[in-house]
Each structure stands twice: as C-alpha cells, then as structure tokens.
Amino acid sequence: MEEIDINQLMRPRKICVCRQVSESDIRKAIQSGATSLQEISLQTQASTNCGTCASAVDAILQDELKKLRKIV
Numbered sequence: 001m002e003e004i005d006i007n008q009l010m011r012p013r014k015i016c017v018c019r020q021v022s023e024s025d026i027r028k029a030i031q032s033g034a035t036s037l038q039e040i041s042l043q044t045q046a047s048t049n050c051g052t053c054a055s056a057v058d059a060i061l062q063d064e065l066k067k068l069r070k071i072v
Ligand code: FES
Pocket: 015, 016, 017, 018, 019, 046, 047, 048, 049, 050, 051, 052, 053, 054
C-alpha cells in the first residue's frame, strides 16, 4: 500500500517558491483588480526574487483574465 503524505495533500501548491505564493493567492489578486505581472507582484510578492515563476504567474493571469472576460 502506498503511503500518503497528508500535509502535502492539504497544503496548496506554491507557484512562487521563493515568496511562498500559491495559485489561489495569485487568482485572488487578479480578481481584486491586478491585470499585469507587475501588479500581481506588488500585491503578492510573487516573482520578486529569482523570477523563475514569472511564466507560471503570467499563465495564471491570462487564464483568470479570460474567465473574468466571460463573466463580464
Ligand atoms: S520562484 Fe518566484 S521569485 Fe523565485
């Protein structure tokens, strides 16, 4: 039987490991008005250190903006 790490299941996946920012944090920033990577960085601190998460943050931004455009 495979052992399951319950902490790993409960913990939201971090998109920005340096600043410990989750996908949920990024989506909340967009839903509250952020429309660019820079604005997300200001609100969440994502992508303000090594920058390797920038493309993942941008992908979430594009996805969330697409969803918001469908709603409006
Ligand atoms: S992983 Fe996001 S700044 Fe390093």
